[in-house]
Amino acid sequence: MPGENLTRIEAQERRAVVDTKSYEVGLDLTRGPEVFGSRTVVRFTATAGADTFIDLIAREVRSITLNGADLPASAFADSRIALTGLAAENELIVDADCLYTNTGEGLHRFVDPVDGEVYLYSQFEVPDSRRVFVVFEQPDLKATFQFTVTAPEPWAIVSNSPTPEPKKHGDGTATWTFEATPRISSYITALIAGPYESTFSELTSASGRVIPLGVYGRKSLWQYLDADYIFDKTRQGFAYFEEKFDYAYPFAKYDQLFVPEFNAGAMENAGAVTFTESYVFRSKVTDAIKERRVVTVLHELAHMWFGDLVTMKWWNDLWLNESFAEWASTIATAEATEWTEAWTTFAAMEKTWAYRQDQLPSTHPVVAEINDLEDVQVNFDGITYAKGGSVLKQLAAWVGIDEFFAGVSRYFKKHEWQNTELGDLLSELEQTSGRELGTWSKKWLETAGVxxxxxxxxxxxxxxxxxxxxxxxxxxxxxxxxxxxxxxxxxxxxxxxxxxxxxxxxxxxxxxxxxxxxxxxxxxxxxxxxxxxxxYxxxxxxxxxxxxxxxxxxxxxxxxxxxxxxxxxxDQTRDAEASASDYVDLVLRNIGAETESTTVRTTLGQLQLAANSYVAPEKRDATRKRVADALWHLAEAAEAGSDNQLQFVTAFATAASTPEQWQQVRRVRDGEVDFAGLDIDTDLSWQLLVSLAAGGVVTAAEIDDALAADNTAKGGEFAAQAKAALPDLDARRTAWASLIDNDDLPNTIVRSSALGFTNPAGVALLGEFVQPYFDMLLPIWDSRTYQIAQYLIVGLYPAALANLSLRDATRAWLSANADAPAALRRLVNENLAGVERALAVQERDAQ
Incomplete structure (x- = not known):
């Protein structure tokens, strides 16, 4: 990724000479499947005579005009356009051809295998609005953004401002001219385009304004999208946040769009939030997933204040967005919705994530040291989200919840449409609570470790x-x-x-x-x-x-x-202070009585890790068999149709490790074993098929047959996972080549294939790929986008080996590549930390 980085010092130097006013962005989405036209007019002030640069990633720049003068093509190089001899008032016009992506970064293009329809959506956090238009890509250069979009006439076009009536051209295309946004950061601008289905509602804000609401989804998934429930949770969130923040919703409308091949859970684009389609339930899902969707809906809504209205100056204060949204969404879920045990869910999932992250060699303070864009890319982690949310819960209790909300309200009113740092918030909380917070901040926000x-x-x-x-x-x-x-x-x-x-x-x-x-x-x-x-x-x-x-x-x-x-x-097990075998006993004896879905989900995942990597190697096969057998009996004993029944059946399939157990999985999938109340629906059938593939019980041809029967995006992901899990060396080599030797697979297929490739059932094959793994690290880092590189570097690491050879090979690579990019070394160091921990726990278990 050379040439696409931006350092904090560069951003500070640029901010010292530039202040942005407005962007007029014209996008032409009618130029075919590879490129789209991007013409941007940027108006900004500057220190007269200063030199700086503006950011753009494009296939071709057709023209650059600065203050009426054409700049040479050489001004565009290394993802930047050099700007020299600036005036006090400046107008820059850039006409370019930009590329669609299939990585979930920039403007992502997806073709629905069901009906051939094309869907687009933007994802700009952290540094990817520059893949769509020329921009000063840093959060403290806010501006207004006015989008004009030309696209096929039947499409729905959604951005941050309300969608206008299009001007039809009579040739099957039309142009939508949006009103300008308020002053916002570039990373929360948005464009979603395609033949999305939609439904609309509205609510009356605390300000008395009527806020239009929209829910959007793909045609082929629309029947599964429970929009009325989404509207209901949204209204509950609006009422809660507007009352507690004493600040009315700041944007003109609120659309929520469920988009394909999304990398994260959701993204807080101002007034146009995008969500993963995993939250469109075409099959039965656990209560844990249902609750997570509610928390995510409220998390993104909280961002309209925390992050969108008031935004951090630089990414070291990312926690001002994410920690607050995490805390605010949890308290809102607990107090404003039917999911009253949200803090139990937070303890089971978020704090577990935080404790794990806080013990990695890459741990960092909540207020992190972010030197460049590569640093922040790897910092969307358990510290920034879950630890930050945890300590904010503690801070709210310490200063008093009413005083806390009053301070937050003052913060919004004082800094609306501006950028802030840590001290700006603490000063308002000190005013409302009467407490000195500098000492608290140094210990909790500015130091690392648990x-x-x-x-x-x-x-x-x-x-x-x-x-x-x-x-x-x-x-x-x-x-x-x-x-x-x-x-x-x-x-x-x-x-x-x-x-x-x-x-x-x-x-x-x-x-x-x-x-x-x-x-x-x-x-x-x-x-x-x-x-x-x-x-905490x-x-x-x-x-x-x-x-x-x-x-x-x-x-x-x-x-x-x-x-x-x-x-x-x-925690005691992970820290090698208690036996992994004892932990297995604890789970198997007690998980059947657990009623909280997220606790069950989290604990079953930890059980699998204990059985696959933490018990002493000489116990592993017997433990894996015992765990799967016990999960089968728990599934049989669970209440018909219950959440636990579904979780135990899927966990059994994941844990299966013997021919007899895989035959049981087959019998369940084929309907020969009937769990009362359990429907072998589409997604569950796929999950069972992935287990059978890992066990070598099905062939690639049978996977192809399943895909033909469910030729959907989700079906494609499951099929990729199943094929990569097949337990023969040729299948693994084919999967490896598809990921490493080619760069045309979309993000979700990369992620799914990597998940199948490292399936613990095929651990004996992974040793073959240890050296190829280390050989590919630098080339992949240099040639792929950050998101794809991360999927490959983390997803293909053969962690299931959990042995001395893997530890030594990882240490050797780190020693030999001391000059590798810091963000890459961080990912490899985190992989190493997992193996080192597993070895210590294995040693304790053998005692």
């Missing part, structure tokens, strides 16, 4: 506590000891339940905190630090509590408490 909290318990001969203390530790590389507000819960077995008998809430600070009020109380069966999940810290279970959890975790009635115990047991 603390561990452990109980120290002493008892007398009668089992009563004589001393209770909480020990706080920090990793050697990140030694910050932080203040925490947390609860301590005492749980004891009562009849057939594990019941909380005592609870205290206290402040913990320093290396050791004595808890005198717990003296004299009988030691319970289970002690739960961070009861009610107020703190890993917690430890004492030996008695761990044994209680293994035997009785499912008997805790409170779902949040269960989630915390699940998490504590997993």
């Amino acid at each position: 603390n561990t909290l452990s109980p120290e318990i002493a008892t007398d001969v009668d089992g009563r506590i004589t001393r209770f203390a909480i020990v706080q530790t920090a990793p050697a590389d990140y030694p910050t000891i932080r203040p925490h507000r947390l609860g301590v819960g005492f749980y004891s077995l009562q009849a057939d339940a594990l019941v909380r008998m005592h609870h205290v809430e206290l402040d913990v600070d320093g290396d050791l905190t004595e808890v005198a009020e717990l003296k004299g109380i009988a030691q319970p069966d289970l002690v739960l630090l961070n009861d009610e999940d107020l703190a 810290a890993k917690i430890r279970l004492d030996p008695r509590s761990l044994q209680t959890a293994i035997a009785h975790l499912g008997k805790i009635s409170d779902p949040l408490a269960r989630s915390l115990v699940w998490g504590a047991a997993w």
Whole structure:
């Protein structure tokens, strides 16, 4: 990716001499399947006589005119146009041919295999509006954007401003001329075009304005899109955020568009949010996925204030967007929708993600050091989203929720349509809460690492506590000891339940905190630090509590408490402080009683990792067989038609590792085994087929037959995954060549193929590809877009080997490539960290 980077210093230097006013962007989408026309007029002020540059990635630049003078073609080089001798007031006109992509970056073009219809959508975060029009590609150069689009007349054309009536040309094409946007950053501008189906509604904002609402989707998926539910959650979110933020929705309309081959969950384009089509449910999905969709809807809506109205100056403050949207969407989901256990979901999924990310060698403060665009590309991670959201929850509790919302409201009103830094928000929160936040910020937002909290318990001969203390530790590389507000819960077995008998809430600070009020109380069966999940810290279970959890975790009635115990047991396992085999026992004994869908989903994923990579190698085959057998029995015992039944059946298929188990998978798919209430619908049938492919039970021809029966985008992804999972070397080499030797596969096929290629069932074949993996790293990084390179570098890493040879080969590459781009080295280092952790846990399990 040479020539497409931008450093923070370059951005600061450019901002010092340039201020943007407006863009007029004309796009011609009628030039065929490869290119589109892009003509942009940029008006900006500058320091008279200054030199700078503007960004563009294009196949060809036809003309460049600066203040009436034509610039030579040589002014465009290395994804930049050099601008010299600027005036105080400037007008730049650039006419170019730009390329459609199939990578989910820039202007993505998709052809629906069902009906041949063409669909386009833009994805510009972080640096990809320059793939569509010439632009000062940095968030603190805000401007108004006025789009004019020429396209096939039957298409729907959606952008940030309301869609105007088109001017029809009589030749099957038409032109849409949009009103200019408010002053926004380039990365949240948008264009979505194609024969999308749509439906509309409206709501009345707190300002009294009527806000038009739209929901869009592809024709071939439209029957599955439950737009009324999306509208309902949107209205709930609007009401919640407008009240809590005391600031009315800032844009003219709000469209939500479900688009094909999307890389992320969604993108917060101002007034035109794009979502992954995974949220269009053509088959039965788990409650975890349904709830995740609601959180995502509210996350993107929160961005209309956090990020779109007020935007960070540079990407080191990305958390001002993402952490706040994560926190705001969770509290809104819990308080404004039917998904009242959203904080349990947050603990199970988001905080698990955060703790994992915070222990990688690439961990960083919430307010990260972002030196260039490559740095920020890899920083859309568990720190920026989940840790940031976690510490904001803690901050809101510390300053008071009403004071917190009041400070946020002041922040919006003071900085509307502008760019901000960390201190701008903290100063408003200090005003409303009366608290000094500089010390809090340094410990929580400006330092990296996660603390561990452990109980120290002493008892007398009668089992009563004589001393209770909480020990706080920090990793050697990140030694910050932080203040925490947390609860301590005492749980004891009562009849057939594990019941909380005592609870205290206290402040913990320093290396050791004595808890005198717990003296004299009988030691319970289970002690739960961070009861009610107020703190961001890993917690430890004492030996008695761990044994209680293994035997009785499912008997805790409170779902949040269960989630915390699940998490504590997993953390101890990952840190090689407890046996992976014990963790497997814990899950298999208790997961059948778990009622929270996301907790089940997260825990089953961790169970698979424990069985495939964490148990001692000599135990692995037996453990994998035992896990799959147990999941089969859990599926049989689950309530007919229940969420758990669906999760256990799919988990069994994923875990299958013996010919007998794969035959069971086949019998389920063929309808020979009938789980009452379970429909083998399209997506479940594919999931079962992927399992059969990994087990060598089906052929490539049978996969082709399945694709012929479901010749859809989703079917194509499943087929690619299944073919790449086939357990013979020729199939793997074919899959490898399709990914590495060619660069024409769309993003979702790349992602799916990589997932199949590294299926743990075929681990014996992965050793063949260790050296080719390292050989391809630099060429792929240099030749592919960031998103595709990341899919290949992370997705094809043979992590399932989890052995010394892979560790040593990874270390050798890092040692030999010290000058490789920092973002590439970060991805490889994170891969290495996973193997090193697996080896440590295996050693502990062998004891």
